[in-house]
Amino acid sequence: MLNDATLLLDLDGVSVVRVERLADGRRRVHLVTADEAARACPACGVRHPVKGSAATRPRDLPYGEAGLEFRWHKRRWCCREQVRSRRSFTEQVPQIPARARIATRLRAWAARRVRDAGSTVIQAARDLRLSWRP
Structure with a gap:
């Protein structure tokens, strides 16, 4: 599902399905996985049924x-292979790996900021105006 909003975000492997404006003025972007390879189990490489x-x-x-x-x-998918290291897994794409809270390009920006500008991680986060939640 490639659309203009998806191209604007430049996040390969996901598609924008809708955008809503929140009370504080921010926009919430709802994404779904567009990359069919994300269905395959990372351990065995086989496609399985939805869990x-x-x-x-x-x-x-x-x-x-x-x-x-x-x-x-x-x-969330359920791996049914006999020899398996995991029973279930969720979709992932290269720019947002499994269990990642931040996209790889944000992680790279923060690392460059800390390395090149001598910022702390907290300062880099404040510069981006992010609200870090556990």
Whole structure:
């Protein structure tokens, strides 16, 4: 599902399904997985049936003055292979790996900021106006 909003975000492997404006002016962007390879088990490489769903809130570089909040609606899959190291897994894409709270480009920006500008991680986060939640 490639659309203009998806191209604007430049997050390969996910698609924008809708955007809503929050009371504080930020926009919540609802994403779904567009990469069919994300269905395959990372351990065995086989495609399996859907087990359920999950929603995550990965952080990314800010976009616009009010910022964006992502809500990634992904599917949970059940691995049925005899020799398996995991029983279930969720979809992942290279820019937002499994169990990651932040996109790889945000992680790279923060690392460069700390390395090159001598900032602390907290200072880099404040510069991005991010609200870090556990």
